[in-house]
Amino acid sequence: MIQETAPAPFGARLRRAMDERGPLCVGIDPHASLLADWGLNDDVAGLARFTRTVVEALADRVAVLKPQSAFFERFGSRGLAVLETAVVEARERGALVLMDAKRGDIGSTMAAYAATYLDPASPLFSDAVTVSPYLGYGSLRPALDLAAAQGCGVFALALTSNPEGAEFQRAVREDGRTVAATVLGHLAAENAAAEGLGSYGAVVGATLGDLSAFDLAINGPLLAPGIGAQGATPADLPTVFGDAVRNVLPSVSRGVLRHGPDTGALRDAAARCADEVRAAIDQQEARQ
Numbered sequence: 133m134i135q136e137t138a139p140a141p142f143g144a145r146l147r148r149a150m151d152e153r154g155p156l157c158v159g160i161d162p163h164a165s166l167l168a169d170w171g172l173n174d175d176v177a178g179l180a181r182f183t184r185t186v187v188e189a190l191a192d193r194v195a196v197l198k199p200q201s202a203f204f205e206r207f208g209s210r211g212l213a214v215l216e217t218a219v220v221e222a223r224e225r226g227a228l229v230l231m232d233a234k235r236g237d238i239g240s241t242m243a244a245y246a247a248t249y250l251d252p253a254s255p256l257f258s259d260a261v262t263v264s265p266y267l268g269y270g271s272l273r274p275a276l277d278l279a280a281a282q283g284c285g286v287f288a289l290a291l292t293s294n295p296e297g298a299e300f301q302r303a304v305r306e307d308g309r310t311v312a313a314t315v316l317g318h319l320a321a322e323n324a325a326a327e328g329l330g331s332y333g334a335v336v337g338a339t340l341g342d343l344s345a346f347d348l349a350i351n352g353p354l355l356a357p358g359i360g361a362q363g364a365t366p367a368d369l370p371t372v373f374g375d376a377v378r379n380v381l382p383s384v385s386r387g388v389l390r391h392g393p394d395t396g397a398l399r400d401a402a403a404r405c406a407d408e409v410r411a412a413i414d415q416q417e418a419r420q
């Protein structure tokens with residue numbers, strides 16, 4: 133009889149990857165301007181070459197690769213085919229793939245989005261996906277449940293790195309809590325039973341300065357974009373995240389990608405960034 137083994141939870145897989153490979157997520161964001169900088173055309177062949185170069189350079193050494201779906205979708209079905217190949221090859225080379233899709237819809241449609249990224253039968257099956265909770269946290273339930281069943285993760289937008297985010301995310305509800313604190317509270321409840329790092333993460337920008345007004349102790353990963361092109365640095369992480377810094381997964385796209393297309397330069401840039409992040413985390417832990 134074939135024994136069905138439950139997949140290891142995403143949180144545990146992520147913790148192991150961060151410990152072994154360094155706490156870093158590199159975004160695959162094939163901007164038209166980056167394609168040009170790399171000497172590539174802004175077409176499907178350029179997209180495929182760019183993406184393959186990043187995957188071959190980094191998937192065997194960084195903890196997480198985060199393809200930004202929009203940059204592939206803009207080329208239609210042929211762009212999605214490039215994305216499908218990238219996801220499979222990155223996972224085969226040992227990286228966890230976090231699909232940056234930022235999906236969010238009513239629950240019945242959310243189930244279709246969940247199936248797209250979190251059902252192993254889907255060509256875009258990934259280790260985790262970013263979602264938007266602004267149709268109500270409960271609308272994310274199909275993704276949260278499928279993630280649990282498949283050993284996958286979900287990252288919900290809480291405090292995004294862009295300045296416009298505050299208008300909604302820091303709005304105060306009738307009970308006095310902000311919208312962002314509400315999202316963080318839901319995620320903490322979701323992770324409460326997890327042994328070690330939970331599988332339900334929050335997106336919290338590294339650009340936001342002191343966030344001590346928010347309870348970031350959600351027992352889940354905190355995806356922290358904003359380092360590099362948006363102005364934050366690894367040295368900012370202790371100020372932004374305080375004691376929660378050990379659960380932070382910093383994410384860098386252009387800050388690493390601008391070093392391509394040379395494979396060695398991409399690898400050096402990612403390694404430098406991971407070292408700087410680790411040093412910042414060690415410094416904060418020494419203070420505690």
Ligand SMILES: O=C(O)c1cc(=O)[nH]c(=O)n1[C@@H]1O[C@H](COP(=O)(O)O)[C@@H](O)[C@H]1O
Pocket residue numbers: 159161200232262291292293294335336337357358359360361362383384385386387
């Ligand atoms: O979910 C994200 O990844 C994300 C959330 C957020 O608050 N801010 C943010 O910049 N991102 C994504 O992170 C990447 C940042 O790219 P760089 O600014 O080039 O490092 C982009 O793909 C954004 O879509």
